[in-house]
Amino acid sequence: MNRISRRHFLTRSAAAATASLALPYIIPSSALGAAGSTAPGNRITMGAIGVGGMGTYDLKNFLEQDDVRFLSVCDVETKHRNRARDLINEKYGNKDCAAYNEFEQLLARDDIDALLIATPDHWHAPIAIAGAKAGKDMYCEKPISLTIAEGRAVADTMKRYSIVYQSGTQRRSIRSFSFAVETARTGKVGKIHTIHVNLSEGPSCGVQQIRPVPDGFDYDRWLGPAPYEAYTPLRCHGNFRWLLDYSGGKLTDIGAHFNDLAQWGNDSEMTGPVEYEGWGEFPKDGLFNTPTKYEITATYADGVKLIMHAKSPRAVKFVGDEGWVSVDDDGNVNARPESILKLRRFQQQGYAYMTGHHRNFLDCVKTRATTIAPPEVAHRSTTVCHTGNICLLLGRKLKWDPKTEQFINDPEANRMMARTKRSPWHL
Helix, strand or coil: CCCHHHHHHHHHHHHHHHHHHCCCCCCCCCHHHHCCCHHHHHHHEEEECCCCCCHHHHHHHHHHCCCEEEEEEEECHHHHHHHHHHHHHHHHHHCCEEEEEEEEHHHHCCCCCCEEECHHHHHHHHHHHHHCCCCCEEEEEECCCCCCHHHHHHHHHHCCCCCCCCEEEEEHHHHHHHHHHHHHHHHCCCCCCEEECCCCCCCCCCCCCCCCCCCEHHHHHHCCCCCCCCCCHHHHHHHHCCCCCCCCHHHCHHHHHHHHHHHHHHCCCCCCCCCEEEEECCCCCCCCCCCCCEEEEEEEECCCCEEEEECCCCCEEEEEEEEEEEEEECEEEEEEEEHHHHHHCCCCCCCCCCCCHHHHHHHHHHEEEECCCCCHHHHHHHHHHHHHHHHHCCCCCCEEEEECCCECCCHHHHHHCCCCCCCCCCC
């Protein structure tokens, strides 16, 4: 159901009913959206699922938008959901925000139009698909999926249910990054032949001791579809990124951003490279098991090479036959020839400036337009990251068909496109 249309219908019906009454009514200006406020009927009602560090950051940005009203939050850690609930109640000056441990309770509410999903990566696809079936639009943190097969399922589901979906690849909405992309796409450095993305090195850690699960933390639900493992603090929260059961290390954490920019600047958002080769180093012991050092060369059908480096600072660089342009994660743009820099009409903008990405989502919810980071584009960019990891894990060159989304003559690699989920979870 298109809840925006339903709400607009109700608003029109209420206005017609008021107009038909003989006696005049005094209606508060805020109810009509006067004096710069947004009428309640035109607000997008939202629920947040996953309100740890990044989830709270996103939530605060959304709360700055006058046409949003958060009605509920969900998190498997009591202190996280209570903190988010209190933040929302303080913003609105009431105690109306509901707090849930289980996301199904939030999805069951028919008064919620849209979701903010900022859980660990292994939960992105299951919750997004369930949310789509419940008729909710969604802003979902990157990466779109834990596996290639999940990403395809998310993209197809959003299309099937006509869901407005925004991937949390916020750099798309930051002018410094889009300037570098536009420079590459419009031929200002000539024909692109090489794209470098610096994703930085991954961490490692020693062997961790098993610990009791802290009070107020539903660890079994945090694991969800992932294999059962005994609790240790470094397994959870921000460190989940360095374990393959829940994420893909730097290749999906930072790669989801910079490979996305590379795909965008190369005008290959709806396809991807056809060949991958490289090398990687993995931790020899300890808890973390994602690549620490690596270099992967992904080659497109036209010969353009996308090279993923474990280097800092994090950046993307487009190299053409007439020059190059780059942008790092602080928003510093450099180019040759330097005359390209005279085309800038903005101040440098680093990663912290990302409110526009949330605004784009809200505008698209209202208009039903395609967001700047739609699911099909997010899936294709994340596929580059997942395929890079599969290449490193298998330790050999891989050939990929972007049309069929299958590895060519490699059954073992194709089996790694999906993973079995722990019962009772499924897509």
